[in-house]
Amino acid sequence: MEDIKERRRYKRxxxxxxxxxxxEEDDYLKINQGxxxxxxxxxxxxxxxxxxxxxxxxxxxxxxxxxxxxxxxxARIVRCELSSDNNDYLIGIEFIGLxxxxxxxxxxxxxxxxxxxxxxxxxSIEPTWNIVLNINDRIDEVxxxxxxxxxxxxxxxxxxxxxxxxxxxxxxxxxTGIKYELSVExxxxxxxxxxGLITKESLMQVKKRIDKIASADDRFKLYTGRLSELMKETTxxxxxxxxxxxxxxxxxxxxxxxxxNILSVMAEIQL
Amino acid sequence: xRDLDSGDLxxxxxxxxxxxxxxxxxxxxxxxxGLLLYPYFNDVINEMNNKELIIDFIKLEYMNSSxxxxxxxxxxxxxxxxxxxxxxxxxxSGWQCASFKALSTIADTxxxxxxxxxx
Numbered sequence: 001m002e003d004i005k006e007r008r009r010y011k012r013x014x015x016x017x018x019x020x021x022x023x024e025e026d027d028y029l030k031i032n033q034g035x036x037x038x039x040x041x042x043x044x045x046x047x048x049x050x051x052x053x054x055x056x057x058x059x060x061x062x063x064x065x066x067x068x069x070x071x072x073x074x075a076r077i078v079r080c081e082l083s084s085d086n087n088d089y090l091i092g093i094e095f096i097g098l099x100x101x102x103x104x105x106x107x108x109x110x111x112x113x114x115x116x117x118x119x120x121x122x123x124s125i126e127p128t129w130n131i132v133l134n135i136n137d138r139i140d141e142v143x144x145x146x147x148x149x150x151x152x153x154x155x156x157x158x159x160x161x162x163x164x165x166x167x168x169x170x171x172x173x174x175x176t177g178i179k180y181e182l183s184v185e186x187x188x189x190x191x192x193x194x195x196g197l198i199t200k201e202s203l204m205q206v207k208k209r210i211d212k213i214a215s216a217d218d219r220f221k222l223y224t225g226r227l228s229e230l231m232k233e234t235t236x237x238x239x240x241x242x243x244x245x246x247x248x249x250x251x252x253x254x255x256x257x258x259x260x261n262i263l264s265v266m267a268e269i270q271l
Numbered sequence: 272x273r274d275l276d277s278g279d280l281x282x283x284x285x286x287x288x289x290x291x292x293x294x295x296x297x298x299x300x301x302x303x304x305g306l307l308l309y310p311y312f313n314d315v316i317n318e319m320n321n322k323e324l325i326i327d328f329i330k331l332e333y334m335n336s337s338x339x340x341x342x343x344x345x346x347x348x349x350x351x352x353x354x355x356x357x358x359x360x361x362x363x364s365g366w367q368c369a370s371f372k373a374l375s376t377i378a379d380t381x382x383x384x385x386x387x388x389x390x
Contacts, residue, residue: 149365156366159300160336167302224376231343231377241336249369 043094045171153250157267160242161193168202169195172261189269197263209243210254219248294327299334308341324356362388
């Protein structure tokens with residue numbers, strides 16, 4: 001029974017392969033094939049039976065997906081937590097110092113479907129920055145007759161939401177990448193972006209901003225208020241402007257759902 | 272003064288008499304545009320030699336919200352160095368109007384930076 005569950009779970013995950021992790025000289029740990037392993041240009045998520053110290057710099061080697069080439073490089077442990085079944089650990093490994101060539105080779109879509117008849121885009125995305133850039137082109141495909149102002153708003157809204165998901169999203173069981181969905185109903189367009197999120201501070205930031213937008217009388221003031229804060233900051237920080245921009249410039253209503261470590265943010269544009 | 276070419280975004284510099292024109296072209300949508308823009312702005316500011324600056328965003332097609340902090344940083348630099356600056360945007364473009372109307376609230380608090388829409 002456990003085997004069937006395991007196989008079902010792994011069926012959803014791309015890229016089962018052996019990864020050799022070199023933590024210290026002459027200390028090789030092997031991840032057996034069949035364990036849940038994901039790879040993107042940003043890093044790998046592996047299930048392993050021992051914890052590894054956060055921040056540790058390691059050397060990883062594995063066969064690239066759909067090729068016979070080996071990838072080998074340095075990486076950092078960015079996540080280590082007990083998996084939901086308490087039998088092993090989810091280890092998040094972030095690549096460091098990759099060449100542009102390596103990044104391009106590792107950068108790929110998991111699933112990409114486009115349903116033109118129903119005016120929908122559904123994309124599951126490995127969280128790499130290049131993917132953010134491709135969303136805009138697909139909006140043109142689905143809404144060829146829409147007014148320029150609507151298309152401009154949708155581009156901005158989609159880009160800001162996906163950028164947030166790339167920046168703050170974390171791989172979790174059930175969603176290792178990002179899900180983007182655009183759907184057109186009678187008099188509105190809904191953009192929905194899902195990503196894994198475990199860091200409480202990031203979740204609180206999103207909730208705080210969406211709640212502020214919902215209760216704001218004047219969204220322009222909310223946006224310019226954040227500009228004033230940024231102007232006063234002496235250190236460089238994240239802009240955290242995206243959601244306010246969506247509300248003010250895109251004239252969208254925003255909402256969110258957080259369930260099973262997955263954050264869904266919805267932006268609704270009235271036509 | 273050098274131009275900046277980061278693929279999607281180009282910034283071209285033209286020097287005309289006592290004015291320097293900084294034209295933004297393309298799309299600013301890097302994950303962290305400040306990595307390129309902060310050092311670039313510093314270089315430009317250091318070579319201004321008391322000239323006036325015109326920053327022309329009219330042909331800029333898109334900028335993400337991550338581009339806003341570098342622009343605010345540029346405002347600060349211009350103010351600190353007492354450089355008279357006129358910022359131009361396309362008043363026919365919806366996103367430019369929205370973005371620069373908001374930035375105008377900041378520019379209004381500064382002595383040297385003015386923002387004007389051009390149709």
